[in-house]
Amino acid sequence: MHDPFVAFETELDRAHGLEDRLDAAQAALAAYGFTSMIYDYTPVPFAHDGELITPSLLKLRNIEANMADLWCRGGYYQIDPVQLVAAKSATPFVWSYAQPEGSALGRVMAPRHAPVVSYLKDTRMTCGVTVPIHLSGGDFATFTGIRIDPEGDFGAALRQHLAAISLIGHIFHGAVYPDFDPRIRTCQHVKLTAKEIECLRLTAQGLTAKQIAHKLDRAVGTINLHLTLAIKKLGAKNRVQAIARAAHYRLLDGAC
Amino acid sequence: MHDPFVAFETELDRAHGLEDRLDAAQAALAAYGFTSMIYDYTPVPFAHDGELITPSLLKLRNIEANMADLWCRGGYYQIDPVQLVAAKSATPFVWSYAQPEGSALGRVMAPRHAPVVSYLKDTRMTCGVTVPIHLSGGDFATFTGIRIDPEGDFGAALRQHLAAISLIGHIFHGAVYPDFDPRIRTCQHVKLTAKEIECLRLTAQGLTAKQIAHKLDRAVGTINLHLTLAIKKLGAKNRVQAIARAAHYRLLDGAC
DNA sequence: GGCAAAGCTAGCAAATTTACTAGGGGGTGG
DNA sequence: CCACCCCCTAGTAAATTTGCTAGCTTTGCC
Numbered sequence: 391m392h393d394p395f396v397a398f399e400t401e402l403d404r405a406h407g408l409e410d411r412l413d414a415a416q417a418a419l420a421a422y423g424f425t426s427m428i429y430d431y432t433p434v435p436f437a438h439d440g441e442l443i444t445p446s447l448l449k450l451r452n453i454e455a456n457m458a459d460l461w462c463r464g465g466y467y468q469i470d471p472v473q474l475v476a477a478k479s480a481t482p483f484v485w486s487y488a489q490p491e492g493s494a495l496g497r498v499m500a501p502r503h504a505p506v507v508s509y510l511k512d513t514r515m516t517c518g519v520t521v522p523i524h525l526s527g528g529d530f531a532t533f534t535g536i537r538i539d540p541e542g543d544f545g546a547a548l549r550q551h552l553a554a555i556s557l558i559g560h561i562f563h564g565a566v567y568p569d570f571d572p573r574i575r576t577c578q579h580v581k582l583t584a585k586e587i588e589c590l591r592l593t594a595q596g597l598t599a600k601q602i603a604h605k606l607d608r609a610v611g612t613i614n615l616h617l618t619l620a621i622k623k624l625g626a627k628n629r630v631q632a633i634a635r636a637a638h639y640r641l642l643d644g645a646c
Numbered sequence: 647m648h649d650p651f652v653a654f655e656t657e658l659d660r661a662h663g664l665e666d667r668l669d670a671a672q673a674a675l676a677a678y679g680f681t682s683m684i685y686d687y688t689p690v691p692f693a694h695d696g697e698l699i700t701p702s703l704l705k706l707r708n709i710e711a712n713m714a715d716l717w718c719r720g721g722y723y724q725i726d727p728v729q730l731v732a733a734k735s736a737t738p739f740v741w742s743y744a745q746p747e748g749s750a751l752g753r754v755m756a757p758r759h760a761p762v763v764s765y766l767k768d769t770r771m772t773c774g775v776t777v778p779i780h781l782s783g784g785d786f787a788t789f790t791g792i793r794i795d796p797e798g799d800f801g802a803a804l805r806q807h808l809a810a811i812s813l814i815g816h817i818f819h820g821a822v823y824p825d826f827d828p829r830i831r832t833c834q835h836v837k838l839t840a841k842e843i844e845c846l847r848l849t850a851q852g853l854t855a856k857q858i859a860h861k862l863d864r865a866v867g868t869i870n871l872h873l874t875l876a877i878k879k880l881g882a883k884n885r886v887q888a889i890a891r892a893a894h895y896r897l898l899d900g901a902c
Numbered sequence: 903g904g905c906a907a908a909g910c911t912a913g914c915a916a917a918t919t920t921a922c923t924a925g926g927g928g929g930t931g932g
Numbered sequence: 933c934c935a936c937c938c939c940c941t942a943g944t945a946a947a948t949t950t951g952c953t954a955g956c957t958t959t960g961c962c
Contacts, residue, residue: 393805435782447839478782483814511898526734526782528690549649550809556816557809560737581940592891596883598918609916611942618921619939626902627852628948629919634850634902646694646882646890839909854948866948867912874951875909884918885949 394421395557402565407422408449415533415562416600418449422546422551425533427451428511428514429562431531431570433577438638442468442477446574451534454513471503472497476522476532482556487516514539519548521559528640529575533559577639586620589613590636591645593629650677651813658821664705671789671818672707677798678807682771683707685818687787687826689833691733694894698724698733702830709792712770727751727759731849732778733790738812743772743799750790773802777815784896785831787823789815833895843874845869846892847901849885 402415432445444467448458460466467473475494483494487507490496499507500608510516516534523584525531535555537544582590592602599617603610616631624639626632637643657670672683678745688701704714716722723729728741731750739750743763746752755763763850766772774792781787791811794798838846848858855869873885880895882888892898 395808396805479820480779481820482813487750487828522782523736524782525736526778528784530782538850549652553653553813556813557895560812562737564737585940593886596887600882600918608940609942611944612940614919614921615942616940617919620921628854630849630886630889631852631902634889634893634898637890638902642890644788646888646894841910856948864910865912867914868910870949870951871910871912873949876951 394418394554395561396460398558399565401434402562408569410567411562412449412451415558418558419535419555420560422535422550422555423536423547424518426483426536427536428453428534428536429531429566431529431563431567433529433575434579435530435555437579438635442470442473443575443577443579444468446578447570452538453515457507457509457513460509463586466509468504469503471499472518472520472534473532474498476520477530480522480524482519482521482559483546483551484519484545484552485517486540487511488540488614489545503568516540517545517548521553521556523563525567531563555606566622577641578624579639580635580641582620582623582641583616585616586623587641589616590620590633593617594633594642594645650674650810651817654814655821658818660845661882664825667818667822668705668707671814672697672774674814674818675791675811679790679793679803681773681794682774682792682837684709685787685822687819687823687830689785690714690835690895691786691829693835693886694891698726698729699835701803702832702834703826710793710823711767713765716765722762722765722866725759726762727754727756727769728774728790730754731775733786735778736780738775738777738808740801740804740808741773742796743767744796748751752765752783754769764837772796773801773804775808778814779816779819780824781823787819789818833897836879836891836895836897838876838879839872840898841872842879843897845872846876846889847898849891849902850892851896 398414398418402411412429415429415439419427425462427450429449430445431447431635432443434443435444437443442531444462448462449456461470468546472495475483475485475498479494484541485495486491490499515536517540521533523531523533589602592605597605599610599613602613606613617632620631624632624635626635647693654670654674658667661667661670668683671685675683676751683706685700685705687703688699691757692701693699700718705716717726719859722821728751731741731754735750741749741751743766746755757775771792771794773796774790777789779787779789829897845858848861853861855866855873859866873888877888879890893902
């Protein structure tokens with residue numbers, strides 16, 4: 391029996407680069423009746439204040455050109471209720487803005503989400519499947535299939551495909567993730583200099599500023615200033631809180 | 647068309663408690679030819695030194711009685727290569743000890759894993775599917791179907807069911823997770839007292855020992871001692887490293 | 903009921919951090 | 933080519949942390 395997932399994996403192996411693989415994923419979704427696709431990746435889903443962080447990678451297929459701008463620069467990502475559900479759950483889910491009542495989406499929707507809901511209704515992308523992909527390092531991706539102008543019962547029909555779309559999403563992510571460059575993989579929510587990050591990591595490993603100064607062959611004053619500037623950029627009150635936030639933003643590269 | 651996943655969800659809704667739901671999941675797996683099931687959950691998959699942490703919940707169905715003891719108290723969990731692959735990946739996968747070559751399992755297997763491999767061969771549980779479930783909080787579960795005495799081509803046949811088993815695993819976890827009690831959800835790798843944790847959390851929020859003393863109406867010496875003891879238990883060199891490790895073990899409850 | 907262990911209480915000297923100060927060099931844009 | 937901004941360099945007084953000290957209370961077990 392021909393396995394569609396093996397065929398998809400073969401397609402992904404043959405594709406060269408992210409854009410080709412996105413096209414392959416789009417074709418795989420089309421076989422299930424989807425017209426559009428969204429894939430995004432973020433090293434850290436939430437800021438320390440609980441706000442969703444704009445992803446470092448957002449890719450669209452067959453979607454209005456202004457969506458990327460609204461989501462990445464217009465603040466729409468932070469008020470996207472589907473993204474909120476995905477960030478807090480690990481289970482793939484069908485969503486519909488036409489009939490959100492009784493669903494996970496319906497439970498999180500609030501007035502602040504209205505601009506996103508309006509936009510998706512205007513562009514007739516009111517129905518889809520989202521696969522949350524939480525990764526072992528705390529990073530996070532979503533893989534979404536959307537149907538433009540869905541028929542009345544398309545949402546119900548989607549449930550038949552949830553298992554397949556979920557696996558396609560995981561296979562796709564597994565294929566593209568190894569090629570992400572360091573800028574995509576690193577949280578840009580707070581921008582620290584290389585010296586600031588280096589000093590934070592050594593501090594998280596238990597070295598005092600004096601020990602770091604000796605290790606890096608620099609004056610203690612220099613190390614203290616790097617740490618102080620990092621504390622300020624992280625909005626922390628002191629060095630300890632800065633380390634807690636740096637850990638949250640996964641800037642420590644596992645150092646502890 | 648009858649949706650087996652909706653039927654499974656209904657079954658889980660009707661079940662009372664974790665054990666009943668495990669039975670329901672076992673029955674769902676049996677429909678795909680599996681004979682046995684494993685589900686486990688851990689608030690933190692890895693210790694700060696990279697070693698796998700024994701899960702706070704491990705449930706087995708139709709598996710040798712001594713497996714729980716070997717895995718939870720005998721150190722086998724730490725040398726289980728399937729668990730290592732699952733902890734580092736998010737994609738569900740088929741595994742076979744009969745023919746591990748060329749698979750993710752084969753790439754991680756090393757001599758230190760031999761006791762686990764021997765045990766699974768002795769108990770004829772050499773083939774299965776594992777669904778890693780990484781959660782948004784950093785916690786982690788696995789859902790595994792196993793076939794005892796698999797026929798020669800069972801591994802290949804399993805690929806047909808990977809999508810279905812993956813969704814079943816996610817649905818099952820989603821059904822049981824809300825009822826986990828705090829002891830299961832809290833990392834027990836390092837045991838700190840309530841006062842130690844309280845002082846660590848307040849420290850991570852940027853309060854000095856003096857400020858904490860004022861807030862808790864205690865002497866500074868008292869706060870300092872709680873923090874010092876926590877530092878020792880975490881094996882840290884100082885307060886900053888203790889916070890980095892507490893964050894790693896998710897003892898801070900998001901505090902930063 | 904008694905004993906031991908664990909947890910919480912608190913003080914102090916030495917070491918470290920915090921929060922300010924200031925200058926030089928490199929890169930980018932006009 | 934020059935000016936401005938950013939990053940890296942470094943010093944110091946006041947505040948805080950570290951790492952030890954010791955005693956009291958509570959809890960659990962025999």
